[in-house]
Amino acid sequence: MDTPAPRRTRIQQEKRELILEAALEVFSTNGFRGSTIDQIAEAAGMSKPNLLYYFRRKEDIHETLMQRLLDTWLAPLRELDDIGDPLTELRSYIRRKLEMARDFPRESRLFANEILQGAPRIMPMLEGELKTLVDEKAAVIKGWMRAGKIARTDPWHLIFSIWATTQHYADFDVQVRAVLGPDRGGDGRFEDAARFLEQLFVDGLRPKG
């Protein structure tokens, strides 16, 4: 099904990386339609026809970017495992997701842009791979609830709320910084967020006496 491993020269590999890096920057802030090939080419330090020599269509860049993103994006949830203490597992999942929001905000915004516009390009993946993964992990969480390890609640919405709260710090970064102001909006905001979220979810999920 996949393209049969296209042979690429060293220059091709490097330039393609350069373009993808530039495109991530441009797409994540302007969306797909709001971005122009010229913008990406300029950010990558090359001319438009030269860029089009490496990616024949604008959509190819976006598609490549999206494919790479999805692999790494779900990695934290895949790691959520049945071994170990449930509350500890959830806590480290939240921490990993928040670290991704901190370290890969552009990827988060690229994803958010796609979903906001109705996920026209990745809908099959949402209904397939993603749903399967979430259902699987929801079953794990349900097991923890049955065993009395965490409070009974809806596992799917629990996962949604973890996504929402962590990605918020990437997608709505400007708002967060504007509201916190120059004093508290600095680098420490992610640690404050980590502390808060840990408290919220751990106390909110601790099994009731």
Next chain:
Amino acid sequence: MDTPAPRRTRIQQEKRELILEAALEVFSTNGFRGSTIDQIAEAAGMSKPNLLYYFRRKEDIHETLMQRLLDTWLAPLRELDDIGDPLTELRSYIRRKLEMARDFPRESRLFANEILQGAPRIMPMLEGELKTLVDEKAAVIKGWMRAGKIARTDPWHLIFSIWATTQHYADFDVQVRAVLGPDRGGDGRFEDAARFLEQLFVDGLRPKG
């Protein structure tokens, strides 16, 4: 500072409303740059030059839409009051925000689009009006914590987490529906979400010991 009350005929008022309604639909799904005047005009059932008779520039439509949005968008937070039981107050704030995500998803997505792109048009409002309001309400919440009515935590991040979790059901609606599937992704998803969020926040904020 404001425009000196432009006189408008009845037709002008009606047509402007029609255009704003159509523009909300188009802008919220395609973003500003991703939307064309033609699309909006067609959605409003009129020709492009006719639309431009009521709004001289595309940006004017967006600006008007954004100004109206901001008023209603912060209303729920403004209602958060010091009277009444703190946990009840927070619970009804969450409920109101979730109802807005359910009833006004286009407004939510319009706002999300703007923030995602760095809030180029509303940054002053974020740093001014919004920050002032949030600081004010954070002080109220801090009072509740000092009084031992709710658990001690960061009020600003608490507000962020309420925004994030509730707006998620509007902004990421397609993902939510895709993951929940045809069975659970129906109309009941907002009630499930309300139940879950209430449990999460109320239990997570109940004062300890």
Next chain:
DNA sequence: CAAATTTTTGACCGGTTGGACAAACGTTAG
């Protein structure tokens, strides 16, 4: 070196987009 291949660029093209404009059309008031 020289031939072959890969990379880069300037010029160009067709389609789209935001917006201008004048003329036509409709409505209302005297």
Next chain:
DNA sequence: CTAACGTTTGTCCAACCGGTCAAAAATTTG
């Protein structure tokens, strides 16, 4: 009726955008 005013539309334009192409420049290969 008619003049004034408000509304609608067809036509047009300049800028922009995604993408092509041939030729020049650089690099690799023999």
